Amino acid sequence: MAANAHETRMAHPRMAAGALFFDAGGRVLMVEPTYKSYWEIPGGYVETGESPLHAAIREVHEELGITPPIGQLLAVDWAPNEAEGDKVLYLFDGGQLTPEHLAEISMQAAELKSFAFLSSDEITERTIPRLARRILAAAEARDEAAPVYLEHGRKPESRVS
Template sequence: MAPNAHEAKMAHPRMAAGALFFDAAGRVLMVEPSYKDYWEIPGGYVEVGESPLHAAIREVQEELGITPPIGRLLAVDWAPNEAEGDKVLYLFDGGQLTKDDLRAITLQPEELKSFEFVSPAQIAERTIPRLARRILAAAEARNEAAPVYLEHGQKPGSEAA
C-alpha cells in the first residue's frame, strides 16, 4: 500500500479533555455555557502538541480561574458525530474542591454564565444524553481501580440508555 493511501485511512480524531470535580455529597460540578443550550463540565479541545491531561488543566484554569490538582484518568470516550467526525474525549478526576478553591472560582465571562454542583440524578436533566452517560460512567469509574472505555458514553455491548 502506498504511504499516502495508508495515511488517508488513518483516523485523525478531534480530542477534548475535561475534569470532573465533586463536592462532599458526591455531586458533580457543571458549568452553564453562554453559547449552548445545555450544561457542560469544565474542559475543551486539546491543542496541537498538547497532552489531554495538560488540556484539562489549561481549560480548568481558563474557564474557572483555579489550578487544583487534576488526578487520574477516569474515562476515554470514542464519540464521533456528523458535524465533527471522529472524536475522542478524556475525563480526569479533579477530586473534591476545597472551600478555598470554590471561593477562588472566577468564571470565564465570554463563555460561562454560572456553575453548580449537580446530583447524579439531575445530570440527565441538565445536559445531552451522551454527555450525561459519559459523566455518570466516569463518576462510577472513580470508585474503581481502572478507567473505563466508552463509545458514545456507554460501555461497548451495553444497551442504549
C-alpha cells in the same frame, strides 16, 4: 504511494479533555455555557502538541480561574459527531474541591453563565444524553478506582472474533 493510501485511512480525531470535580456529597461540578443550550463540564479541545491532561488543566484554569490538582484518568470516550467527525474525549478526576478553590472560582464571563454541583438526576436533566452517560460512567469508574473505555458514553459489548 502505499503510504499515502494508508494515510488517507488513518483516523485524525479531534480530542477534548475535561475534569470532574466533586463535592462532599458526590455531586459533580457542571458549568452553564453562554454558547450552548445544555450544561457541560469544565474542559475543551486539546491543542496541537498538548497532552489531554494538560488540556484539562489549561481549560479548567481558563474557564474557572483555578488550578487544583487534576488526578487520574477516569474515562476515554470515542464519540464521533456528524458535524465534527471522529472525536476522542478524556475525563480526569479533579477530586473534591477545597473551600479555598471554590472561593477562588472566577468564571470566564464570555463563556460561562454559572456553575453548580449536580446530582445524577440533575445531570441527566441539564445536559445531552451522551454527555450525561459519559459523566455518570466516569463517576462510577472513580468509585471503582479503574478507568473506563466508552463509545458514545456507553461501555461497548465485548466481542469475540
